[in-house]
Amino acid sequence: DAKTTQPTSMDCAEGRAANLPCNHSTISGNEYVYWYRQIHSQGPQYIIHGLKNNETNEMASLIITEDRKSSTLILPHATLRDTAVYYCIVRVAMEYGNKLVFGAGTILRVKS
Amino acid sequence: DAGITQSPRHKVTETGTPVTLRCHQTENHRYMYWYRQDPGHGLRLIHYSYGVKDTDKGEVSDGYSVSRSKTEDFLLTLESATSSQTSVYFCAIRGERHDGSYEQYFGPGTRLTVT
Numbered sequence: 001d002a003k004t005t006q007p008t009s010m011d012c013a014e015g016r017a018a019n020l021p022c023n024h025s026t027i028s029g030n031e032y033v034y035w036y037r038q039i040h041s042q043g044p045q046y047i048i049h050g051l052k053n054n055e056t057n058e059m060a061s062l063i064i065t066e067d068r069k070s071s072t073l074i075l076p077h078a079t080l081r082d083t084a085v086y087y088c089i090v091r092v093a094m095e096y097g098n099k100l101v102f103g104a105g106t107i108l109r110v111k112s
Numbered sequence: 113d114a115g116i117t118q119s120p121r122h123k124v125t126e127t128g129t130p131v132t133l134r135c136h137q138t139e140n141h142r143y144m145y146w147y148r149q150d151p152g153h154g155l156r157l158i159h160y161s162y163g164v165k166d167t168d169k170g171e172v173s174d175g176y177s178v179s180r181s182k183t184e185d186f187l188l189t190l191e192s193a194t195s196s197q198t199s200v201y202f203c204a205i206r207g208e209r210h211d212g213s214y215e216q217y218f219g220p221g222t223r224l225t226v227t
Contacts, residue, residue: 034215043202043218044155087154096162097143097206099170100216102154 004088004103012082014112018075022088025069032091033064034100035073037084044087047073078110115139116219118203124225131190133222135203137183143206144186145216146170146178148199155202161186193226200224 005023012018024033032051036044048055048062050071055062061074075082085105091098115138125131135144143162147155147170157170159178167178175197177189190197203219 041200041221043220046215096168099157104152105154
């Protein structure tokens with residue numbers, strides 16, 4: 001399975017953009033990159049996903065490099081409530097359906 | 113929250129006892145998943161189901177069994193609990209987004225301690 005590598009932790013000032021990098025150099029051509037976050041001990045929450053093109057939604061933007069070996073999640077205006085563990089995930093195919101392969105994640109601390 | 117509930121939310125049990133965790137969904141989703149999460153790690157897939165009576169193993173399935181006798185319930189059983197199975201267990205369903213893509217929605221988790 002493709003693996004992801006993320007920084008263990010990052011800090012960001014409130015109101016500034018948070019840029020979270022992820023390496024997924026072994027990703028296959030048909031495998032999607034997903035981002036989830038987990039606040040305290042709650043269940044992970046979906047943020048965004050993409051295959052080749054950059055994506056944007058109401059929560060974040062996802063920038064994927066042309067060779068697809070890395071990506072960056074951008075939270076444009078971080079707030080204190082964005083403090084969480086952010087997981088960069090590769091979605092891989094199983095015999096029936098797909099599975100999400102989680103890494104250890106990045107602890108993002110947003111500070112006032 | 114995609115209508116997912118897990119029960120119990122917390123459980124303490126002794127080594128060697130059987131334990132069953134329940135995941136219940138209200139929206140008729142076909143795919144359901146069981147993950148475990150250990151300190152400092154992301155989630156790891158235990159088993160998943162792609163329909164009633166249709167299940168398959170994930171990456172850490174040893175020591176666990178599952179059953180899905182109806183669409184809304186996916187049960188995870190530890191036949192003989194061990195201390196290494198102390199963990200937080202998350203259930204998930206696969207839901208379709210408004211743009212036709214899929215995402216997994218996660219339940220609130222069950223914290224299991226095996227003493």
